[in-house]
Amino acid sequence: MPLNIYDISRRAGVSIATVSRVLNNSPHVSENTRKKVMAVIEGCGYVPNAFARGLGLNSMQTIGLLCPNASDPYLAQALANLERSFRAHGYDCLLSCTDKELSARMQGVELLRTRHVDGMVLMGSSFIEAEDRNNDFIREAAKAVPILLLNGSFPCDNVYGVLCDDQRAACEATQLLLDSGRRRILYLYHSQNYSGRKKLAGYCDALASRGVELDESLMSYFGEDKTSVYQVRDHLLALERQGLEFDAVFTSEDILAVGAVKYAIAAGKKVPDDLSIIGYNNSSYCLCCNPELTSVDNKLSAICDHIVATMMGVLEGREMPQKTVFTGEIIRRGSTL
Amino acid sequence: MPLNIYDISRRAGVSIATVSRVLNNSPHVSENTRKKVMAVIEGCGYVPNAFARGLGLNSMQTIGLLCPNASDPYLAQALANLERSFRAHGYDCLLSCTDKELSARMQGVELLRTRHVDGMVLMGSSFIEAEDRNNDFIREAAKAVPILLLNGSFPCDNVYGVLCDDQRAACEATQLLLDSGRRRILYLYHSQNYSGRKKLAGYCDALASRGVELDESLMSYFGEDKTSVYQVRDHLLALERQGLEFDAVFTSEDILAVGAVKYAIAAGKKVPDDLSIIGYNNSSYCLCCNPELTSVDNKLSAICDHIVATMMGVLEGREMPQKTVFTGEIIRRGSTL
DNA sequence: TTGTATGCGTTATCAT
DNA sequence: ATGATAACGCATACAA
Secondary structure, three states, X not given: OXXXXXXXXXXXXXXHXXXXXXXXXXXXXXXXXXXXXXXXXXXXXXXXXXXXXXXXXXXXXXXXXXXXXXXXXXXXXXXXXXXXXXXXXXXXXXXXXXXXXXXXXXXXXXXXXXXXXXXXXXXXXXXXXXXXXXXXXXXXXXXXXXXXXEOOOOOOOOEEEEEEOHHHHHHHHHHHHHHOOOOOEEEEEOOOOHHHHHHHHHHHHHHHHOOOOOOHHHEEEOXXXXXXXXXHHHHHHHHHHOOOOOOEEEEOOHHHXXXXXXXXXXXXXXXXXXXXXXXXXXXXXXXXXXXXXEEEEOOHHHHHHHHHHHXXXXXXXXXXXXXXXXXXXXXOOOOOO | OOOOHHHHHHHHOOOHHHHHXXXXXXXXXXXXXXXXXXXXXXXXXXOOOHHHHHHHHOOOOEEEEEOXXXXXXXXXXXXHHHHHHHHHOOOEEEEEOOOOOHHHHHHHHHHHHHOOOOEEEEEOHHHOOOOHHHHHHHHHHHOOOOEEEEOOOOOOOOEEEEEEOHHHHHHHHHHHHXXXXXXXXXXXXXXXXXXXXXXXXXXXXXXXXXXXXXXXXHEEEOOOOOOOHHHHHHHHHHHHHOOOOOOEEEEOOHHHHHHHHHHHHHHOOOOOOOOEEEEEOOOHHHHOOOOOOEEEEOOHHHHHHHHHHHHXXXXXOOOOOOEEEEOOEEEOOOOOO
16 A cells, blocks of 8 residues: 555656665765655655565664563663663664563563564663573574673673673672661572672672671572562561561662561661661662662663663674673662661 | 575475465465474474565564653553563564653654554553644554554544543542541642543542532642652642642552652651542552552553453454443552541 | 666465 | 465665
8 A cells, every 4th residue: 555666766757776775865866866756755755664674684673672570660761761762773672571580581582583683682680690501592692683781791792781880889888888887787689690699799798898797697588579568578577576686778679678668667667777778779669768768879871871872883883892880879868877 | 594485495395385384374285294394494493584574464463562651660560561461462562662742652653653563552541632633643543553542542443442440430539538538639640631631520520429619729730740759749848838728639640649648758747647648550659658558550450451452353353342441449558547 | 876687585376 | 285476665786
C-alpha cells in the first residue's frame, strides 16, 4: 500500500539510485535534482521501508536492552535514560526483560542476536557471574556485536564496562558510619554479583581502615527474590531476637534500607539515634522514608550517557575505552547522624 | 558470514522452498525430508535472517510500547509485565519512552509506525487528550496497526482500551474517608487526562452521595512535572498557611500521597488521626511510608495480561472487545482509620 | 552527476 | 511432495 522507491523515482523523473542517494544524502547529486526529489518525497510523505533497508544494510539501527527486573525503579530509570539517549542518536531500543536466572539471560541475549541488533546493553551487575564459564555466552555474543555493561566490567574484546567504583563508595559509606561512632554495622545485600562483591569488599576495607574487627554474623545475605521490605524487617527482627547487636545498617540497595527503616519502627528504635542507615542507588525510595535515606549516588545518568556515547563510538569504528569508572557520592540525609 | 537458506538447501539436498516449508512447518512436506532438513538446520545452528523474513512478511513480530516516563514505578512495572507476556507470545517489544508532551507522543507513534510494528500499546491514560483533534494521530495510526490503550479508552476502530474503573474506585476511596468522619478531603492530582478526569468525577460522586458540599478550593491541581514529594509537601504547607482546612488527602498517584505524608510530618500532624491519606496505584511506594499508604489497586497485572491477550486476538483476526474494564480495589493500610 | 543491474535472504506462487 | 522463480524494497558497484 505505501509507496516505494520506484514510485518516487517515477514521479520525480529520476532513477531509484538517485532517490536512494538523496535519501542517504550522498554528495554525488546535484542541488537541482535533490530539490526536485525532496519535493516529491515530502509531497507524498514517503518513508523508506525499514525492513528492506535492514536487509540491505544488515542493520535496523537497533540496540538491545537487557534488563533484569524492569520494575526496579533504579533499572527503570536507567531504561528511560538509555532509550532517550539512543533514540536521540537515531537508534531504537529492543527491550528484553530477562529474569535473573542465567538461562533466561542467555536466552535474552540469543534472541536479541537473532534480531540482529547493532549492539547490546546488559543492565545491572547481575550479568557477570563469578563462575567464569557462565560468562561464555557473553563472549560469544561479543563476537557479533559490541556489548556494553551497565555497572559491570568484563575483560573481553568488544565488551565495554561503564560503572561506579562501588568498592570505594561502599568503603566511604561504611567509614561515615564508623566515624560517627558506630561499630556494629550490619551489611545487607541480596546479590552475589560483580558489584555486590565490590560493595562487600568496600565494607571490609572500611572496617580494616578503622581497625574494627570483621564479624561475619553482621554480613547478611538476602536471596534475590527476598526484596520485600517486610522480609527485610522480619529478618532484622529475627536477628535481634537471636541476640545480635547492631547500631547501623548498610545495604546494597535502597529498598533493603527501606526495610531497615521498617525494622526500626517495629523495634521501637529511633533513626538515626539508635540506628543509622545507609542505602545504595539514591533512588526515589530515599525520599519516601522518614527520616529520608542517606544513600550512595552511583551516578546513573552519567553512566547511561557514557554507555550511549561509547556504543556510538564503537559503532562508528572509533577506539573506545574498555572500562570507564565513575566515582560514587554519598548523599547525606536524615537516616545518618 | 552466517549461513542462509541456500546453504541449508544444498547441504540437505533439497530446494530452498522445501527448507522454507520446514521452517514454517507447512503440512505439505514428507516426514522423511522434514527430518533430514531439521537435522541439517540443527546441526549447524541455522537461524533465518530476521530482516529478510520481515521484508517478505512485512512484519518482524514486534510490538511498540510507548511509555511516558518509564521511571515511574507503576509504568515500569507495566513495562515489565507487558514485555514478558508479549515475548511469551513470540513478539519482541520496541520501546519508546516518549515525553508527556503531545508532540513527543506523536513523534513516538510515528517512529514506531515507520518501523512497521505489528501493534502498539499506549501506556498510561495521558495518551488520550480532552481536545479531540489532538487525538487524530491515534486515529491515523490505528488505520495501520491495532492500538491498545493501557488505562484508557477511545471510541475508534482498531483501538482497544483496557482499564480500571477509576471513577468508581475513586468514589469508593473518597467514601471510605467520608464514612470515617472526614469532611474536608483534599484531592491532589497532577494530570488532566482521561483517568485523571474520571478520578475527579469519582471524588465528586462520593461527596454527592454523602451530601457533602463540593469545595473547589480542595481540588488541587499539580502540573505534570511537579511530582516531587517535596513540592507536594511545600504546596500543602502553603495551603495550610493560607488557612485552608483539611482532614484527609486523596491523590491520583501514590507519589503525591507520599508527599502528603511528608507534609503531615512537617506540620506535626499524626497520620491517620489528624490526617487520613489515600493514594492511587498501590505501587511499591505504599510500603515505604510510615504509616503505610492505603491505596487503590487498579489491577495492573490483570490489565497487562488482558492487553496482550487482546492484541494477540486482534492480530489473529479474532473479534475482540473494544473496551475492557476491571474493578479497582482499595487496599487498606495504616494511613487511614 | 545519473542510470542500470544485481544482491540481500526470505516467502509465496506457480509448475511439475 | 517438491522445485524453480518471482516478488519484497532498498543500497550500491559499475557503467555511462
